[in-house]
Amino acid sequence: MAETSRLSPPADLLEVAKRAWTNAYAPYSGFKVGAALRAESGAIYLGANIENASYTVTRCAEQSAVQAMASNGERRFSELLVFTAAAQPASPCGACRQVMHEFAPEATVYLVNPQGAVKVYTVAELLPDGFALERPA
Numbered sequence: 001m002a003e004t005s006r007l008s009p010p011a012d013l014l015e016v017a018k019r020a021w022t023n024a025y026a027p028y029s030g031f032k033v034g035a036a037l038r039a040e041s042g043a044i045y046l047g048a049n050i051e052n053a054s055y056t057v058t059r060c061a062e063q064s065a066v067q068a069m070a071s072n073g074e075r076r077f078s079e080l081l082v083f084t085a086a087a088q089p090a091s092p093c094g095a096c097r098q099v100m101h102e103f104a105p106e107a108t109v110y111l112v113n114p115q116g117a118v119k120v121y122t123v124a125e126l127l128p129d130g131f132a133l134e135r136p137a
C-alpha cells in the first residue's frame with residue numbers, strides 16, 4: 001500500500017494529465033481531474049472529468065482516459081496518472097477502479113497534486129478481487 005511520498009512520477013504522463021486537468025469541464029463541483037495513461041503500444045491517452053447538468057451522467061477523468069484508449073483499439077495499459085489540485089492527491093472512485101480493472105489489474109496508478117505529493121498503487125491494490133464476468137455454460 002502506498003504512502004504519500006516525493007518520488008517523481010513519469011514526467012510525460014504528468015504533463016499530459018495536467019493538460020487534461022486544464023481541459024476538465026467541472027462547472028458544478030469545481031473539482032477538476034486530469035488523467036493520462038500509457039497503453040501497451042506506448043501511446044499516451046488522456047481523459048478529463050466532464051460534468052453534466054444532469055449530474056449522474058458526469059464522466060470521471062480515469063474513465064475518459066480508459067475509454068479513449070479502448071476506442072482507439074488498444075486493450076492494455078501499464079501506467080495511469082491522476083492529477084488533481086487537492087491537498088491530498090485524490091483517489092479514484094469505485095467505478096473508476098472497476099473500469100481500470102477491466103483492462104489492466106496489474107497497472108501502476110500514480111496520484112499526484114501540484115505540491116508534488118505522490119501516491120502509488122497497483123489497480124489490484126485499489127480494487128482487490130474486482131468483478132470479472134463468468135459467462136453461464
Ligand code: THU
Pocket residue numbers: 026029031032033048049050051058059060061062091092093096
Ligand atoms: N471524479 C473523477 O473524475 N474521478 C474520480 O475518480 C472521482 C471523481 C470527478 C467527477 C466529478 O466531476 C468531480 O470529480 C467531483 O466528484
